[in-house]
Amino acid sequence: MKKIMSLILSISLALSISTVAFAEGTDTTETTQTTQTTQSANLTPEQQQAREAYLNKHFDDMNQLVTLRQETKEAVDANNTVAKKIKDAVKAKTTLNTDNVSKLKDLASQRKTLVEQVKQLNQQRISLRSQYKEAVKAKDVDKMKSIEQQILDLNNQVSSLKDQYSSIKTQVAPLKDELKNIKDTNSQLKDSVKNQLEQAKAIGETIKSQEKEKAQLWNTYKENIKNKDYQAAGTTFQAILNKKASILDNIKKRGTILNQVLTSLS
Incomplete structure (x- = not known):
């Protein structure tokens, strides 16, 4: 041709x-x-x-x-x-592993929610402590006992939320490590x-x-x-x-x- x-x-x-x-x-x-x-x-x-x-x-x-x-x-x-x-x-x-990225985003959202809940509970405890001081001044034993129980309940709730937070933190660590390894590999690959x-x-x-x-x-x-x-x-x-x-x-x-x-x- x-x-x-x-x-x-x-x-x-x-x-x-x-x-x-x-x-x-x-x-x-x-x-x-x-x-x-x-x-x-x-x-x-x-x-x-x-x-x-x-x-x-x-x-x-x-x-x-x-x-x-x-x-x-x-x-x-x-x-x-x-x-x-x-x-x-x-x-x-x-x-990047899309599943891991999604998990991290979800866990971050959960962690943020837990932090907000703990803040709210702390505000309630502060308010109850003020009420407790007033009850002490008034020598209102029944009210003091009631407030003590409420504070105890709040403490338990805060403790539970902190445990959840720690659990999330444990889940986040390996996911972050994996993503970091991928990014490091990317950098080495480019070089x-x-x-x-x-x-x-x-x-x-x-x-x-x-x-x-x-x-x-x-x-x-x-x-x-x-x-x-x-x-x-x-x-x-x-x-x-x-x-x-x-x-x-x-x-x-x-x-x-x-x-x-x-x-x-x-």
């Missing part, structure tokens, strides 16, 4: 049909403007000679372009697959792959810069064809191929790093 497409492209150019639009493909984000190749009859002898030399090499160049595109697509797809696996692996390792991820990011930025440079080369190539400068067109096209090969190499390097990260997370 690659050879057929390359052959069609070369034949099209030989028949003075524009191949610039197809050659660019997805290699430039700018709107493709079709540039008609001037009929050989309208060329000077020097231009005709340069054009023939250009066409003789262009078949192989187009073959290389198609191959580079296919390999680039495969490399990008592979990187995207690994990147998704990394994301899923990180999520699986760093997600272990931090350098690799930074390398992958740096290569990604390099690729972006190279893509911009390649887009500019395509613009130059179109101008070369438009100006019938086939010698320059051949040189520019080779520069495009070199740039694509360099981009592909960086994509593969980034893939190697991403695979290393995935291995670290396994």
Whole structure:
């Protein structure tokens, strides 16, 4: 299929049909403007000679372009697959246990309620103590006994609430320890792959810069064809191929790093 497409492209150019639009493909984000190749009859002898030399090499160049595109697509797809696996692996390792989080929230709510209840009981005890002092002054023995019993009941209630509070505290401790361990693991995990991820990011930025440079080369190539400068067109096209090969190499390097990260997370 690659050879057929390359052959069609070369034949099209030989028949003075524009191949610039197809050659660019997805290699430039700018709107493709079709540039008609001037009929050989309208060329000077020097231009005709340069054009023939250009066409003789262009078949192989187009073959290389198609191959580079296919390999680039495969490399990008592979990187995207690994990147998704990394994301899923990180999520699986760093997600807090939702059951434990829910339990902690529920226990915290219970503990808060207990604290409020103890506060209310303490207020009642304070009030009863004031009443007890008044009963002592009035030498009201029956009232004193009644208040003493009420205070005793309140003390028992407070003691019971404190026991419940201690029980909750005992339940909270291991849950907090587990969550802390998960967070510590998350931190260690991030540190272990931090350098690799930074390398992958740096290569990604390099690729972006190279893509911009390649887009500019395509613009130059179109101008070369438009100006019938086939010698320059051949040189520019080779520069495009070199740039694509360099981009592909960086994509593969980034893939190697991403695979290393995935291995670290396994």
